[in-house]
Every structure is written in C-alpha cells, then in structure tokens.
Amino acid sequence: PKIVTLPGDGIGPEVTSAAVEVLREVAPDITIEEHAIGGGAYDAYGDPLPQRTRDALQDADAVLLGTVGGAHTSPWNNLPRHLRPESGLLALRKALGCYANLRPVRVQPGLEHLSPLKPELARGVDILIVRELLGGIYFDGDRKIEGDTAYNTMRYTTAEVERVAKVAFWAAEQRKGRVTSVDKANVLEVSELWRRDVQALRDREYRSIHLNHEYVDSVAMLIVSDPARYDVIVTENLFGDILSDLAAVIPGSLGLMPSASLGDGPGLFEPIHGSAPDIAGQGIANPAAAIMSVGMMLRHSLQRSDAANVVDRAVALALREHPTRDLGGRADTRTFTRAVLEAMG
C-alpha cells in the first residue's frame, strides 16, 4: 500500500514525522511519499494544493496530513481566498471525495483532570462526531461578496445527506447503536430536508439504530452539561465544524484528538489541532493526535485493526508515563515518540 504524507505548516512536519516513525514500525511494508500542502506549498509552487501533490494522490491508499496555516499575522492571510493555506485543505477534501469526517472524543481513564469540565461530567465520555465534509455552505457555488452585500448558500441534496448518514449508522452499529442527528429544523428548510432524509434512511435500512433529532443550539448546551448522553452525533458541515471543535475541548487537550475523513477514494487522516506557529520547530509539540490518526488510518483505510490496537494502546501508555507539556508533563516530541515505539514492543 502507498501512503501520501502532507506535513504542511507550523508543527505539522514535526508531528507528521513522529507519526511516520510509528507507521513504519507497525507496517514496514508500506510505501510513503511526502508532498507539499498549505502555506509552504504556496510559497514553493504558488498553490496551496499544487498539481504534483494532486497527481500523487491518484494511486494513494490513504493520506496522512499534518497541519496547515500560519500565525494571525502571517502574510498568507492576506492572499486572495483561493490561495490561502485553508483553501489547500478544502481542495484536498474535495479532491479525495471525503464526505464523512469522523472525530472520536474520548476522555482517557486517568486523564479526567485535564478536562475543563468537572471530572464527574468528563469521566467516561465517548462520543463519535460524524461531520458532513463536502456539502452545505462550505462548497456551494452560489456565493458572492459585492459592494455592501454578501451571501452564501447552505444547500443539501438527499444523496449527500444519505451517504454521510450511512457512515453514522454503520459506526453506531459498532458502538452503542444510538445516533443523534443535529439540525435547525425549526428555522431552516435545508434542515427539514436533512431531518426527513436521515429519518427515512433509518426507517428503511437501519431499524436497529436508535435515532433522535436535536437542535444545534440545544446540542451546544448539552454536550457541555451532559456529554454522557451522546454516542454518535451526525450533522452537516458548518454545524459539525462548530460542534466537533466544541466537543474536542472535553478531553482537555487538542493534542489528543485524531480524525479520519472517509469517502469514495483514499481516506484522509489528521490531528485536529492547529499549526501552532508559536511553538513550531522547537521539538516540543505533542504528536499524540498525529500518531492516533495513524491508528485510524490502519483501521479504516488499511484494514489492519490489530496494528491499530497496538498503536492505540501504546499511545495511551505513553500518555500516562511520559505526558507532554500541553498535558502538564515534561516530555518533548522525541521522548514521547520513543515511549510510544517502546510500548509497541
């Protein structure tokens, strides 16, 4: 199998190279090819997703992404929208056809104290957020800014709703069998379609799943005040952007949050934390989320769940014994990665 790595900007290269070390150890037969994305790619090739990167994706089995984007003050932010680092990321999602973004939110036993929530609320939280990633207001072509007015269009079709809802139902079947679909159907027609189609699919093909529908504003409250009520959450792109970042604070460090984006082509795996330009190049970034993203890749794209389990267990152990600075510990990137490699045996 061939993996393309896209280290990107900021701490992306550091955490990606740690993740690659782990991947090589657990799956030595894999071919790895590195390519450019983001601000660095713009600087080198004038394009945040250069053609040679696009070409390399053609025969990849999976993609491991680092992080993209610069500091608030970066000149990249003043480029026209389609040349900014984030546009490289959006173009990558589109190029790979990744319509379902999976974000597990799990509070590791023994790490409850890291949560901003009271420990009794954080304990045992285990949510999977499935965010629609290629539709809605993000990609719709009906958008404009002109003079004193601007608009964007939030659009969905039944086919778009169904394909991501299937991923959520499938995931729930391996978990507790409960799906909460999130919308704003009391105000939006596009949510009315979403709710109708998710329910119809459940009634047609997933009768063993317990499905309920909640409003996005209410979920924003309940995910903080009662996170244990959720198993799988499925929602559209913009709501998913907000809710998945919100849920990501529960474990207490973004450094612990991997993600997988799945669709018709190769899967895309990435830590959800940003590029952290303030600590880039110092060798102190926490690579746990990038390494856990390798675990998700082994499980979802390479069908090697034994290897995935080995990685997950090793990360959990290393987190307890050699926590990084963001977790209140002292391990740097090197030390933590070595601890993971050792724990893999």
Add this chain to the structure above:
Amino acid sequence: PKIVTLPGDGIGPEVTSAAVEVLREVAPDITIEEHAIGGGAYDAYGDPLPQRTRDALQDADAVLLGTVGGAHTSPWNNLPRHLRPESGLLALRKALGCYANLRPVRVQPGLEHLSPLKPELARGVDILIVRELLGGIYFDGDRKIEGDTAYNTMRYTTAEVERVAKVAFWAAEQRKGRVTSVDKANVLEVSELWRRDVQALRDREYRSIHLNHEYVDSVAMLIVSDPARYDVIVTENLFGDILSDLAAVIPGSLGLMPSASLGDGPGLFEPIHGSAPDIAGQGIANPAAAIMSVGMMLRHSLQRSDAANVVDRAVALALREHPTRDLGGRADTRTFTRAVLEAMG
C-alpha cells in the same frame, strides 16, 4: 409607560406573573396589558402571533415575553412552519424591529459550584453576547425545500452589520472596552463582509474599543476552556444562536439567564430558558430569569437604572437565601418571588 406581556406556553405564564409582580412593585405607575403568543395563541386564534397582539405592540414601550412552544410530542410541531409556536417568536422579533439580542452571561459569586466547568474556570465569568437577530439565514427569503434538494441563504448587508456592531461597541464602552467579533471568514464571503464592516466601523467611530476577530469554531472551544478571555462578543444570527446557548450553560442553570432584544421600536425582554412543559403548572419553575429580564427592561427601555439595580440586588440575595430546585434548593416559584419582593424592601 405601557408594557405588553406575552406569557406564552408551558411555564411562561408562571414566570411572567412572578416578573409582573416585581415590576408592579418597583414601578407602580406602569400600565400592563397581557396578550397571546405561541402555541396557545394558535389554539385560540389560529395564529402564533395574532393580529390583536400585533395591534397592542403599536404603542407599547417594552414587551415582556414568557416562553413559547410545547413538548417534543406536541401536535404544534406538526403544523406548517409558519403556524408553529417558534414562528410567533420570529414574527414578534421582526414586528418589533429588534435587531440586537443582548445576553449577559455572569457567574454569580458563591454560585460557581453550579457550573459544569471547574470552579476556577467559572469564577468571575462576565460576558455579554450581542447576537444579530433579524438578518442572516433566519429571515432571508431565498429559501426552498423541493423534492430532493433544499437550501437557505445567509445574507448580510453593511447596514445590518453596522447597526448591531454599534450596539456591541456601545455596550463595551460601559464595560471593559473589548469586543470580539465572531465569524467564519476563512470560508464564507458573508463573513468577509461582516469582518470588514465591523472593523471599518471600529476604525471610524470607536477607536477606544479593542476589537479582535475570531472564528466561530475556535470561539466554541475557548468559551468553554477559557471564558474569562471574553468581554463583549458580537456575531451574526445563527452563530449567535449557538454561542449564546453554549455560553448560557456556564452559570449552571438556564433559570438564571435573562435577555434583551433592542432595535428601533420597543425592546423585547425574555428569559432564555424554554417552556419546560414537563414542570408547567406545578408552581415550581424558577422565575429568576424572567425577573432579571424585568431588570434589563427597566435599564434599557425605561431608563430607570436605579430600579434595575434594586431588582438585580434583590434577585442575587434571593438566589443565595431561597434557591429554587434547579439550583439544588427547595424554594418554589411563590417562595422565591416573595423573597425577591422582601429583599427589595
């Protein structure tokens, strides 16, 4: 002055009548007229905002709203969208021209333990969220559901952005002078306009205000993990719906959250909690938010800040000495209201 009260559905009538008692006590010269809204208004008049209610708003100085809407299983939810209880609320906002929704989020000293956040994060939180209430994806006429596709349009004009931003800057001048404007300008053109216009207004007319811009997904994280960083937050309608509900969990009970909606006409004042049909009619609902909404009315619509201070202080005292059940105490609606009246002296 004339006040119109709209008790509405569920616990709305109970908490509104408690608030009216307090209002009569502190401002005996006020005329109060009660009218119908929501599901009850639909049942009685076939319209969630009946014409006779609309007529009464004409010469009102302010409106005190209870709550609207039924249980999940209520037949009201199966009505066509424009006849549902929520549509009465949206129509009311529009009829009053209330474009700025103000939601103070304050953790009362001594009540930190109610927060789902760790006490050290909750302590001293004092945020004012200013939500645009008449524009964006809520009201735009370019919306449709038809067959297998549906869409809504998020649109803003410079005039809409400026009028609500002015309210935020004005409020910040009475507070710590800091405004965070929230958008998704890395993806949406409508956010690009929002950001540009808020910044231009600041540079033109409010140079003493410290303004920064943050992305909505990032704010969803930071409001939980570091709420003390915020003073005034201003944002568009849909983001404001989500973020203001999210922030509302920090004090630990929705029963403590009043709101004011201001615009060109009479102000609209309401508790942010729902209609809680499960406890309606039992006399146990917490009326604190409705009474605090009277405080906001005295301050913002009636220019009686002395009376507003009297009400606020009395509520704070009653909360400490006679907490209601949602706060872990035993006071019912009656007992709590009497405690407020006594504390007012």
